[in-house]
Amino acid sequence: MNVGFALVGLMVLDGAFAGFRAVMGRTGRVRLGPIAVRSALLGAGFAAILGGCFLQAMAMAGGPSAALVTIGEQLVGVYSVYAALIAVGFALRAIPNVDVRTLTSVLIFGPLTLLRPFVIVGGAAWAALAAPEPAAVGVTALGVICVFFVEQCCEHWLWRGVLHAQVP
Amino acid sequence: MNPWRFRYAWLELSDHLIHIAPGSTERIPVSRDAVLAALEAEGNPYGAAIVGSVPVEDDGCFVPEAVDALLVRCHRELQRLALELQQGPRTRDRLIPLIARLRRDGRRIRIVDVGCGIGYVLRWLAARGGLGDAVELVGCDFNAALIAEARRLAQAERLDVTFLAQDAFTLDVPADIYLSSGVLHHIPLDALPAFFAAQERAGARAWLHADFQASPLAAPGSWVFHRARMREPLAVHDGILSAVRAHPTDGLLAAARAGANGARVEQLGGPVFSWLPMARAMHTIAMERE
Ligand SMILES: C[S@@+](CC[C@H](N)C(=O)[O-])C[C@H]1O[C@@H](n2cnc3c(N)ncnc32)[C@H](O)[C@@H]1O
Numbered sequence: 335m336n337v338g339f340a341l342v343g344l345m346v347l348d349g350a351f352a353g354f355r356a357v358m359g360r361t362g363r364v365r366l367g368p369i370a371v372r373s374a375l376l377g378a379g380f381a382a383i384l385g386g387c388f389l390q391a392m393a394m395a396g397g398p399s400a401a402l403v404t405i406g407e408q409l410v411g412v413y414s415v416y417a418a419l420i421a422v423g424f425a426l427r428a429i430p431n432v433d434v435r436t437l438t439s440v441l442i443f444g445p446l447t448l449l450r451p452f453v454i455v456g457g458a459a460w461a462a463l464a465a466p467e468p469a470a471v472g473v474t475a476l477g478v479i480c481v482f483f484v485e486q487c488c489e490h491w492l493w494r495g496v497l498h499a500q501v502p
Numbered sequence: 503m504n505p506w507r508f509r510y511a512w513l514e515l516s517d518h519l520i521h522i523a524p525g526s527t528e529r530i531p532v533s534r535d536a537v538l539a540a541l542e543a544e545g546n547p548y549g550a551a552i553v554g555s556v557p558v559e560d561d562g563c564f565v566p567e568a569v570d571a572l573l574v575r576c577h578r579e580l581q582r583l584a585l586e587l588q589q590g591p592r593t594r595d596r597l598i599p600l601i602a603r604l605r606r607d608g609r610r611i612r613i614v615d616v617g618c619g620i621g622y623v624l625r626w627l628a629a630r631g632g633l634g635d636a637v638e639l640v641g642c643d644f645n646a647a648l649i650a651e652a653r654r655l656a657q658a659e660r661l662d663v664t665f666l667a668q669d670a671f672t673l674d675v676p677a678d679i680y681l682s683s684g685v686l687h688h689i690p691l692d693a694l695p696a697f698f699a700a701q702e703r704a705g706a707r708a709w710l711h712a713d714f715q716a717s718p719l720a721a722p723g724s725w726v727f728h729r730a731r732m733r734e735p736l737a738v739h740d741g742i743l744s745a746v747r748a749h750p751t752d753g754l755l756a757a758a759r760a761g762a763n764g765a766r767v768e769q770l771g772g773p774v775f776s777w778l779p780m781a782r783a784m785h786t787i788a789m790e791r792e
Pocket of ligand 1: 580581584616617618619620621622623642643644645648668669670671682683684685688
């Protein structure tokens, strides 16, 4: 179950970033702080609910199979590397130098955002190879769909449905 | 969109969609068929699909309100570029010593952003620049819809910036410093001396014009950024093209010398490191009257 919590943790983090991206480039505001934080929290909350349901369903089905745990461990490995690179980006961005900050966007955040879908799908496919049992692979695929679902909800619904009205 | 297929000679779709009578801010109706023909003549394989989705009136001209709404959405997205390339802090860091030099007589300094779009840089300076009462901030753009949005946004955040609809070539706003970001590549190289000269006539003591820097990495770099960050296909297209259309530095410096009538001209922000052949995404052509 620890692997499950780690994966849901990563999903919540991804949801927070999806929420943040959902308001970027939409408000026209200079002071983005409050609305961006709200959006990130909503994205994270939505991911947490979905991830929690996933874990609950798993527990009710008698816990994850050995194959699923193996796949989960591989997934945590792949996605942690991605998360670590993002963390390095934020650490560098804390340096108060305009060139260093620009470079974090140009070399880290931009390319990694573009690569994100490939990392998610490619990472899951690679992890599934470690224990290619149909039921475990199916659950992995469902998890991947949930991650994209959170992002699409943030992108298409969070702004238009919730936040737009809060930014006159 | 393949960044290597974009050409310096293509026009940005925003420039195809908006025609303004020279020397004014009056919109001229634009026929979709004429734009499609121009895109075909350019050999641009991407523009037609994007332009084709913009609504037209019965006479085949684009619906001005639809074009305005599209451009406002694109400019809001464009703001991300300014944010991530640190255009606000960069401009502030360049302005602070300049203001100190120009303000020896204690007068208030007026700064005009030419082609300000929805005015991000000025609004950033007003909100976070810390320039205080020493400066007055004025933004100009010949697109009245963008100016209206800039005013709305400034008002919403209670920022002390004035926005005026004006053509850069017939500028009628005296100021000490003229700046711009992302505008130079919209103006043909041979028209740039007149662009700078209009500011000289209006009383410029200094100029800070930032734009994309021509480099082999500009097109693929811009592709990565715009694919990752922009939603509107027009913003992606024009974003990639704006990096490809960046004028060569030598040409910019020559145009600045020709237009700024004896002012000292220099390029700020060349390569990131002198030992690495990697140019900064944006550089600034700076001029100052001694
Ligand atoms: C790429 S946008 C840059 C906007 C803004 N400076 C920014 O950094 O987001 C170029 C702007 O230049 C304006 N522009 C182009 N030619 C102009 C002219 N002759 N007079 C005034 N504005 C002009 C356009 O309307 C557009 O808003």
